[in-house]
Amino acid sequence: MLYIGVDLGTSAVKLLLMDAEGKIQKIVSREYPLSFPHPGWSEQNPEDWWKQSLEGIKELTAECDKSQVAGISFGGQMHGLVILDEKDEVIRPAILWNDGRTGKETDYLNQVIGKEKLSEYTANIAFAGFTAPKILWVKEHEPENFQKIKKIMLPKDYLAYKLSGVHCSDMSDASGMLLLDVKNRCWSKEMLDICGISEEQMPELFESYETVGTLKPELAEELGIPASCKIVAGAGDNAAAAVGTGTVGDGRCNISLGTSGTIFISSKEFGVDPYNALHAFAHADGNYHLMGCMLSAASCNKWWMDEIIGTADYAGEQAKITKLGENKVFFLPYLMGERSPHNNPNARGTFIGLTMDSTRADMTQAVLEGVAFAIRDSFEVAKSLGIQIERTKICGGGAKSPLWKKMIANILNVKVDVIESEEGPALGGAMLAAVANGEYTSVEEAAEKIVKVIDTVKPEPELAAKYEEKYRKFAKIYPTVKELFGEII
Numbered sequence: 001m002l003y004i005g006v007d008l009g010t011s012a013v014k015l016l017l018m019d020a021e022g023k024i025q026k027i028v029s030r031e032y033p034l035s036f037p038h039p040g041w042s043e044q045n046p047e048d049w050w051k052q053s054l055e056g057i058k059e060l061t062a063e064c065d066k067s068q069v070a071g072i073s074f075g076g077q078m079h080g081l082v083i084l085d086e087k088d089e090v091i092r093p094a095i096l097w098n099d100g101r102t103g104k105e106t107d108y109l110n111q112v113i114g115k116e117k118l119s120e121y122t123a124n125i126a127f128a129g130f131t132a133p134k135i136l137w138v139k140e141h142e143p144e145n146f147q148k149i150k151k152i153m154l155p156k157d158y159l160a161y162k163l164s165g166v167h168c169s170d171m172s173d174a175s176g177m178l179l180l181d182v183k184n185r186c187w188s189k190e191m192l193d194i195c196g197i198s199e200e201q202m203p204e205l206f207e208s209y210e211t212v213g214t215l216k217p218e219l220a221e222e223l224g225i226p227a228s229c230k231i232v233a234g235a236g237d238n239a240a241a242a243v244g245t246g247t248v249g250d251g252r253c254n255i256s257l258g259t260s261g262t263i264f265i266s267s268k269e270f271g272v273d274p275y276n277a278l279h280a281f282a283h284a285d286g287n288y289h290l291m292g293c294m295l296s297a298a299s300c301n302k303w304w305m306d307e308i309i310g311t312a313d314y315a316g317e318q319a320k321i322t323k324l325g326e327n328k329v330f331f332l333p334y335l336m337g338e339r340s341p342h343n344n345p346n347a348r349g350t351f352i353g354l355t356m357d358s359t360r361a362d363m364t365q366a367v368l369e370g371v372a373f374a375i376r377d378s379f380e381v382a383k384s385l386g387i388q389i390e391r392t393k394i395c396g397g398g399a400k401s402p403l404w405k406k407m408i409a410n411i412l413n414v415k416v417d418v419i420e421s422e423e424g425p426a427l428g429g430a431m432l433a434a435v436a437n438g439e440y441t442s443v444e445e446a447a448e449k450i451v452k453v454i455d456t457v458k459p460e461p462e463l464a465a466k467y468e469e470k471y472r473k474f475a476k477i478y479p480t481v482k483e484l485f486g487e488i489i
Helices: 046-060 104-124 133-142 144-149 157-166 170-176 187-193 217-223 237-244 298-308 314-319 358-382 400-413 425-434 443-450 461-488
Strands: 002-008 013-021 025-030 069-076 081-084 151-153 169-172 204-206 209-215 230-231 255-258 261-267 277-281 288-294 328-331 351-353 393-394 415-419 453-457
Touching: 002 046, 002 157, 002 237, 002 425, 013 046, 025 046, 046 157, 046 217, 046 453, 069 157, 069 237, 069 425, 104 133, 104 187, 133 144, 133 170, 133 187, 144 157, 144 415, 151 157, 157 169, 157 209, 157 230, 170 204, 170 237, 170 277, 170 400, 187 314, 187 393, 209 237, 230 425, 237 261, 237 288, 237 425, 237 443, 261 358, 298 314, 314 358, 328 461, 351 461, 358 400, 358 461, 393 400, 400 415, 400 453, 400 461, 425 443, 443 453
Parallel strands: 002 069, 069 230, 169 204, 255 393, 393 415
Antiparallel strands: 002 013, 013 025, 081 151, 209 230, 255 261, 261 288, 277 288, 328 351, 415 453
């Protein structure tokens, strides 16, 4: 049988076709526009997602035996607000994860309702990107639209609805709304009341590997795919990527060095750190995960290379870096503020330790090390909860750098596994569709059989010891300058 994974990203939808053994048959990508109606706002038209996904499925399946397509599932951008009226039509453009309009609403939730209460209800505190503050914003600023709301949905779930006719969501994506009681895997009545919405307005909840329905007959006819094709709940992009990298079960870890950076730790037990420095979410394997999200990772290197020193020769610049663990220059990678573990939108990028003999290579090295040190900050929070991690997967554009992988291995003092396929959320979606169809007994079994490690970067005891000392110094910089950031912006 064949399975389709749909990765609904911010700039494009990527669709992947996978066979029952996990081999990727074809990948297509289709772009759609992103609009910024006001400074700090970020919106998209859900109909654009649907149109491009539908055309993408046609392109993806053009040369295959369509009768073999047995399931479609998803990974998708999280936290976005899609609202439908009583006719299931979109009321207004979707407000996206990277939209910054909800500062007032986020402060209200954290300060007035209180972080302790939020953590009790949802296992998390409020971030401007989450869905609940967006609902409060619509209620305050667009009351006529708020009154029309029949269903509240997340981006990828809108696609699942269009394909199946079912208003659905999965536990992992719903975790990022600040409306889910993550521990008990159900909607939080308290949070729904705070937002002035009812459970009837929320989608039905499924595990990521569960079937929500089958393909609508009229779509089956249009696409040439059997009407028995299962539409499977899918997962938020980070959880779907974790499935695609085999980060499932207990104590597995994945580091993503994309534009932003994440450290994702799977766990069979539910756990929340006392300061809510990490997100505590449900996972696509039916268990839980902790996640640290830094806003600038590989984008720090891109900024430094493209904008500051003005070169496209990334590998050439890194080749000049020869003395690891001895750099006296440090860099705080907070070019866009920071989420985990500091939750400080005022934080800024900072070089410290420069002298007359500091070189361009020292500064390039500091940028790469700064990102790795910042990932370690979140890693330390996980360790404080008793989580033992000896190795991690790595993915994202930054993972193509052998030097950066070596830094990560030694700064975190863990083995870094490089995997064969880097298709992340799209592959994870296809794997979830395969599980729903009984090709594999569980998400863990699918990951074990499909995800292949092709290389491992091991820490070197002497270098890891040097970096341990460097990290201790790095960890003191942010607390020292924290108050200053609020004054200089």
